[in-house]
Amino acid sequence: MAEPLTKADVTKVAHLARLKLTDVELDLFTTQLGQVLGYVDLLSELNTDDVPPMAHVADIANVFREDELKPSLPRAASLSNAPKTDGKFFVVPQILEDA
């Protein structure tokens, strides 16, 4: 399965991951991630056709609780670490064109 990882692949993944990379990082990560992918290819030698995937080790599933009103963080506390706020909301750059 392993075709060599290209700079274009890394650029695409970095965009999907919303990571702005420098040119130096792009070169470095292309090499390093290529090495890691080459290594994890080791798994392909195992036949796992009949093995069910294990997403989780805990012997529990579907933990439900009552849908009831409970106190939550006050607004001021929720906003206390926001990079930009007007005291009521998180403030973000405009995402829609002017009407």
Add this chain to the structure above:
Amino acid sequence: MPHGFVCRESCFELVMPLSLQMPLPMTSAVELLGQLERGETTAVALTEASLTTIQSRDSQIGAFLSTNADAALAQAKAIDDRRRSGQPVGKLAGLPIAIKDNMCTMGLKTTCASRMLQNFVPPYDAHVIEQLKTADAVIVGKTNLDEFAMGSSTENSAFQVTRNPWSLEHTVGGSSGGSAAAVAANMTSVSLGSDTGGSIRQPAGFCGVVGLKPTYGRVSRYGLVAYASSLDQIGPFATDVASAALLLEVIAGHDGRDSTSVDRPVPAYSATVDQPLANLRVGIAKEHFVEGLDPEVEAATRKALDVYRSLGAEIVELSLPHSKYAIATYYLIAASEASSNLARYDGVHYGHRAAEFSNMIDMYSASRGEGFGAEVKRRIMLGNYSLSAGYYDAYYLKALKVRRLIRNDFDAAFAKCDVIASPIASTPAFKLGALVNDPLAMYLSDIYTISANLAGIPGISIPCGLSSAGLPIGLQLQAGPFEEDKLLRAARMFERAS
């Protein structure tokens, strides 16, 4: 003058200047709590001693990212007042403790050693912090780690490198390196770390202290900043097994805010830890003694097995046939989960926001590009890649299947033995800078610890000797799910006999 204070002060005189061949003789948490109870020392004296030791030694070690001096001293004074007036106090009343800086502490900065969270002050406490506060433990500071707990040497911190108290040119291991060093350098007698692939056990081994990763689900992860949610688990560092048992007893237990927290009673680990196990069967896996294992580490491990033999234990040879696939499996699963967990850092709700950007998407990318360090970026991209269309089956899904095979190996092994003994790492602590520029080599250094996280089982690291260079060597014991009681008792048997 209170006894605990005298000991710490005279010890620190001895080691100035700091050219540590051997760290200080350490007083255990259990012993300090006894002194507190008998009135031989006070919470204020212990807290002052801890803060003084940090102040005098941490410029060379770099274990702490922040200290909590004023609040800690005020809390210590309140605890002393309550004890003096005969009011009830908690199980750890007056005991100074250090916390890895990826657990939320209300009002106290929690940075994950990342520029992303450099100024983050949590508005709530993690479950384990609530438990510690209820027990009247005194939080003296937050310790260094690899950024977001991603690393095996604590060199990936955005702020500082932590140096090994046994040799300042060597790493402390990671990612909970600050918490391990804090105990090894006698700054606190106990601390908390988190372990996703060995991040408690490996630094404990490198620093010559005890470190325990509990069963997945034993301790609530509420308020632990998420790295890989199906693998992360919080656990204690201590100078000795009994103190680790006591700390686990305080932090374990069900918490409805973590849906993977398991609702089963917490045994009184500290009450049983001194009881030796009759007919103990210690398993050794042939896959753990292969090429690449340092001869001194192998010799120390085999000597530990002789100690168990002399205690009447039976040594059982067994096999964990899928061991060699553990690292590949781990890095695919951990990176995939990390890519999802770290998507929350968007420069909107909390964390770093870039000063300059052209639009919303660019704001995300610039903020994350500036806020995250190289290892975090690598893991996010590896995770995104292995989850992406066309690669999901070959990477992520494949890893989940191999994870089951690894768990099955352990289930079969524990049908034949009570605990599995192995090295904690192939070598003693490596030198600073030795692996940090070779991510794959760094990943491979986790070979002995990583399977326990994939299988969800508990593991403990206990000191079992020194290398010829004077560096600690750690012995790992692993047990079946929720068998911490057995694990701690088996560890204590060795500790007492060695």
